[in-house]
Amino acid sequence: MTAAVLNFTAPHGPAWLFLGVALAMVIGPQVATMVRLPPIIGLLAGGLIIGPQVLGIVTATDTTVSALGQLGLLYLMFSAGAELDLALFSRYRRAAGTFGLMTFAAPMVLGFTAGRLLDYSIAASLLLGSLWASHTLVTYPMVRQAGLSGNRAVATTVGATVITDTLSLIVLAGVAGSVTGESSLVSIIASLLLGLIGLGFYAGWVLPRLARWFFAGPGHEATARFLFLLAALLSAAVFSEMVGIEGIVGAFFAGLGLNRMVPAGSALMERVEFFGSALLVPVFLVSVGVLIKPSVVVQPSTLGLAAVFCAAVIGGKGIAALAARPALGFTSGESGLMFGLSLSQAAATLAATFVGFDIGLFGEQVVNAVLVVILVTLLIAALATARTTERVEPTPAEGDAALGQKLVVVAAREDRLTALAALSRALVEPDGGIVVPLRVTVRSSDVDVNRDFLALVEEVMVKAGLEVHARLRVDSDPVEAAASTAIEDGGTLLLMDWQASSRHQAALAGGRDDDLILAAPVPVVLAALSDAPVTRVVVALDRCDLEPESAADVSAAIEVARRVALASSTRQQLAVGPDDESVTELFAGFGSEVDGQFSNRDDWVAHHARPGDLVVLPAHPDWSLLGPVAVQASAHADVSVLVVADPQRWTGRLAPVERSLGALVGLGGGDASATISWD
Amino acid sequence: VLALVASAALAACGDDDDGSGASGTFTPRTDDTLTVATGFPSAGFWEGTDVDHITGGFEYELALALADRFGLEKLKVVDLPFNKLVAGKAEGFDLALAQVSTTANRAKVVDLSESYLTTPVGVVSRDGLDIPDLAKAREQRWGMAEATTEVDVVKDLVRPEADVRIYPRTADALAGVVNRQIDVAALDYVRAFAEVAERQGIKVAAQITAPQNYAVLLPKGSSNLEAVDSAIRALKRDGTLDDLTENLYDQFDVDVNEVPTIRVTPR
Numbered sequence: 001m002t003a004a005v006l007n008f009t010a011p012h013g014p015a016w017l018f019l020g021v022a023l024a025m026v027i028g029p030q031v032a033t034m035v036r037l038p039p040i041i042g043l044l045a046g047g048l049i050i051g052p053q054v055l056g057i058v059t060a061t062d063t064t065v066s067a068l069g070q071l072g073l074l075y076l077m078f079s080a081g082a083e084l085d086l087a088l089f090s091r092y093r094r095a096a097g098t099f100g101l102m103t104f105a106a107p108m109v110l111g112f113t114a115g116r117l118l119d120y121s122i123a124a125s126l127l128l129g130s131l132w133a134s135h136t137l138v139t140y141p142m143v144r145q146a147g148l149s150g151n152r153a154v155a156t157t158v159g160a161t162v163i164t165d166t167l168s169l170i171v172l173a174g175v176a177g178s179v180t181g182e183s184s185l186v187s188i189i190a191s192l193l194l195g196l197i198g199l200g201f202y203a204g205w206v207l208p209r210l211a212r213w214f215f216a217g218p219g220h221e222a223t224a225r226f227l228f229l230l231a232a233l234l235s236a237a238v239f240s241e242m243v244g245i246e247g248i249v250g251a252f253f254a255g256l257g258l259n260r261m262v263p264a265g266s267a268l269m270e271r272v273e274f275f276g277s278a279l280l281v282p283v284f285l286v287s288v289g290v291l292i293k294p295s296v297v298v299q300p301s302t303l304g305l306a307a308v309f310c311a312a313v314i315g316g317k318g319i320a321a322l323a324a325r326p327a328l329g330f331t332s333g334e335s336g337l338m339f340g341l342s343l344s345q346a347a348a349t350l351a352a353t354f355v356g357f358d359i360g361l362f363g364e365q366v367v368n369a370v371l372v373v374i375l376v377t378l379l380i381a382a383l384a385t386a387r388t389t390e391r392v393e394p395t396p397a398e399g400d401a402a403l404g405q406k407l408v409v410v411a412a413r414e415d416r417l418t419a420l421a422a423l424s425r426a427l428v429e430p431d432g433g434i435v436v437p438l439r440v441t442v443r444s445s446d447v448d449v450n451r452d453f454l455a456l457v458e459e460v461m462v463k464a465g466l467e468v469h470a471r472l473r474v475d476s477d478p479v480e481a482a483a484s485t486a487i488e489d490g491g492t493l494l495l496m497d498w499q500a501s502s503r504h505q506a507a508l509a510g511g512r513d514d515d516l517i518l519a520a521p522v523p524v525v526l527a528a529l530s531d532a533p534v535t536r537v538v539v540a541l542d543r544c545d546l547e548p549e550s551a552a553d554v555s556a557a558i559e560v561a562r563r564v565a566l567a568s569s570t571r572q573q574l575a576v577g578p579d580d581e582s583v584t585e586l587f588a589g590f591g592s593e594v595d596g597q598f599s600n601r602d603d604w605v606a607h608h609a610r611p612g613d614l615v616v617l618p619a620h621p622d623w624s625l626l627g628p629v630a631v632q633a634s635a636h637a638d639v640s641v642l643v644v645a646d647p648q649r650w651t652g653r654l655a656p657v658e659r660s661l662g663a664l665v666g667l668g669g670g671d672a673s674a675t676i677s678w679d
Numbered sequence: 680v681l682a683l684v685a686s687a688a689l690a691a692c693g694d695d696d697d698g699s700g701a702s703g704t705f706t707p708r709t710d711d712t713l714t715v716a717t718g719f720p721s722a723g724f725w726e727g728t729d730v731d732h733i734t735g736g737f738e739y740e741l742a743l744a745l746a747d748r749f750g751l752e753k754l755k756v757v758d759l760p761f762n763k764l765v766a767g768k769a770e771g772f773d774l775a776l777a778q779v780s781t782t783a784n785r786a787k788v789v790d791l792s793e794s795y796l797t798t799p800v801g802v803v804s805r806d807g808l809d810i811p812d813l814a815k816a817r818e819q820r821w822g823m824a825e826a827t828t829e830v831d832v833v834k835d836l837v838r839p840e841a842d843v844r845i846y847p848r849t850a851d852a853l854a855g856v857v858n859r860q861i862d863v864a865a866l867d868y869v870r871a872f873a874e875v876a877e878r879q880g881i882k883v884a885a886q887i888t889a890p891q892n893y894a895v896l897l898p899k900g901s902s903n904l905e906a907v908d909s910a911i912r913a914l915k916r917d918g919t920l921d922d923l924t925e926n927l928y929d930q931f932d933v934d935v936n937e938v939p940t941i942r943v944t945p946r
Contacts, residue, residue, distance in 0.1 A: 013944050061781050061794055061892045115701065124701035179913070356701075360913025363703035363905040
């Protein structure tokens with residue numbers, strides 16, 4: 001009666017379907033976490049429950065969840081490429097490359113052999129091997145929590161992921177191409193190689209340039225940038241399919257190509273991660289869960305398959321980790337840690353399995369067996385990682401964070417913003433870093449004026465194609481505020497607009513006559529920039545720079561010069577310094593195409609600097625050795641000057657340094673037009 | 680390294696053998712022969728004079744592709760009543776290709792594979808009567824053959840103002856349109872084009888967005904289901920099914936995108 005009055009009907013339609021999916025995504029991971037299983041298991045189980053085998057909210061013939069899952073799969077592979085730490089891979093490329101090949105090859109061979117023993121076709125066996133050759137760093141958060149993210153073994157394994165994932169996807173592309181194509185072997189190989197070259201060109205050359213143009217032009221808003229990335233990954237997937245390669249390979253390559261355009265910790269990366277982790281990737285996992293058939297999973301033949309697969313993946317990853325110990329000089333604990341990190345099979349394996357299923361190479365029994373293997377490897381990896389983290393001493397990574405990962409910029413003059421943005425871009429681009437424009441005001445009444453100026457800085461930086469996260473601070477001590485910002489935001493370099501003249505506009509208005517370099521936790525660049533485009537980058541050293549204590553400043557200066565030269569159009573590089581063997585060695589780090597010139601620095605600056613030069617000078621605690629020449633250099637028309645300091649050497653040594661150094665960095669005088677006393 | 684890995688993978692695949700366990704194994708009831716059941720003939724799907732003289736058709740080509748995929752040399756076609764097939768009461772075949780739409784009730788008595796063709800529901804009206812939208816569709820007098828999936832689609836999703844009329848066969852429903860007993864008939868989309876081509880005074884007036892998924896029918900509990908599912912997925916991915924579908928519609932010389940669409944919400 002009541003039902004008749006209410007006109008009650010059973011739940012149905014798209015809203016019911018999406019409600020089922022949403023509930024699976026909300027509840028699945030929570031329940032899994034409660035029983036100490038990885039959330040991915042909860043999502044797969046959620047898919048099973050709403051699928052045709054249990055509740056039937058998603059039917060066997062449903063195309064909606066399946067299509068969304070396909071989008072999620074592409075997004076997952078894009079994220080995998082975009083989030084890979086290429087800087088880490090680059091820093092540990094030898095060890096990461098070696099271990100990557102080892103941890104790819106061992107499970108690949110074992111998986112392939114297992115497939116052949118099971119009478120699978122060669123194509124299916126190859127794909128099976130590649131499933132276990134890749135890995136997903138599911139247990140990395142445990143390692144990070146244990147303070148081991150800087151450990152060499154961890155960095156090596158993270159870097160190796162670039163190798164394993166790429167090679168696995170290449171195998172997938174080859175196998176899928178051979179299965180779905182009808183051409184001769186030679187033409188398939190030629191077509192695949194050409195396809196990969198075309199895809200590499202599109203994802204590695206075209207997309208980054210398009211992104212740079214878009215970010216600097218119409219794509220100012222974060223939403224527009226995110227949508228651009230979505231379109232870019234889909235375009236790469238479509239391009240990939242057009243050249244006969246699986247779409248997920250294109251999506252992965254797009255992620256790699258745009259890796260530096262989506263800096264870690266940036267607002268854009270946060271959006272990429274949010275949409276991925278909140279919606280698209282879970283939808284993919286739920287859509288895979290829909291395929292699970294408990295009746296198939298519990299069959300002895302399926303469990304037997306899973307056992308064989310487990311032996312291949314655990315054996316292969318174990319062999320690689322053991323071999324890495326003598327080959328790369330790791331301890332037994334580190335070797336165990338590498339095993340725990342590289343064992344987990346999740347995203348990449350699921351993606352390739354899904355494609356194998358989709359092209360008819362794998363049946364439901366293999367898919368269900370793979371799901372069992374994923375569960376087993378996740379559990380064993382978690383156990384192995386937990387045990388081995390206790391046996392490894394936390395050690396710092398070799399080298400510091402990349403110089404251009406997060407650049408804190410203190411701008412002072414509106415007419416220098418464009419030049420400052422270009423310099424910022426040159427400094428952060430090699431690391432795919434982000435820029436934090438900083439404005440400090442000592443009076444709260446000036447907040448509005450400073451906010452307007454900061455907005456202008458942000459606008460110019462964004463137009464330069466930079467990822468920007470501006471900060472406005474009210475602080476009675478601008479120096480401390482700048483240093484604190486660098487610490488709180490994880491800054492890696494501090495760049496200050498500076499006017500190298502006897503009278504200058506302070507970059508940080510107000511404050512004390514103090515020393516920013518002394519307070520700064522990161523290298524500092526003081527930039528007196530001209531409007532002229534840079535046509536030549538000059539590193540100029542004085543004999544005082546050859547003192548051992550100056551090594552850090554010189555090294556930082558050369559790195560800054562190298563980056564600017566890399567970004568400028570002419571790339572003409574000149575190194576000036578005293579006639580000394582050590583100078584030649586120092587300049588080798590500047591670049592291979594550098595012209596060397598033995599000359600007295602001050603003489604060279606006085607007589608040979610020309611318009612279009614950007615002169616890079618290492619800072620020196622004794623300002624009398626640096627200040628006059630810096631002023632003289634910038635006094636030339638259209639010559640820019642950078643003074644670079646690495647605070648490592650300054651700490652504890654700078655007490656007697658003149659107050660003028662504080663003025664030099666634009667902090668002195670207590671007002672906006674301080675006088676520099678060294679002139 | 681990339682080129683080496685890709686070339687090695689492909690070279691290995693090039694010498695591939697018939698090992699196919701990963702995608703399921705197909706075991707025919709007669710050695711080297713795929714025995715396919717259908718209701719013969721069926722315009723667009725099975726063309727020819729009898730099962731021994733087949734000239735073409737979507738499902739015939741699909742049967743050949745499946746036999747090839749399973750490594751079977753011969754194809755044998757048997758003519759069996761549709762009602763018996765979907766009721767799970769027919770025997771003597773490996774699989775059936777008979778435009779069987781997937782329904783929950785059918786899945787209880789037979790095994791149904793992944794879908795190989797998805798079509799909307801076709802709407803046939805007399806010449807001069809346009810059905811541009813759902814509102815207009817609801818005003819019409821509807822008819823269709825009994826026990827077809829179209830009955831549920833019209834009753835549940837179109838929900839006409841007048842009671843629907845059920846005919847014993849689709850041909851009777853079409854005759855009802857011609858005789859003006861009803862205004863429109865709902866039937867299989869592809870068949871609608873075939874029937875309109877052979878009759879005067881009627882046209883395909885619309886398509887209803889209620890997807891009908893055609894699946895391969897196998898005897899309940901068949902061990903061949905996994906292999907058939909894998910084969911259907913493979914034929915989708917390599918473009919075979921797209922080509923067959925294109926040919927299917929091409930023969931009617933109609934742009935299916937120009938047929939008015941009645942949008943309904945799936946339940």
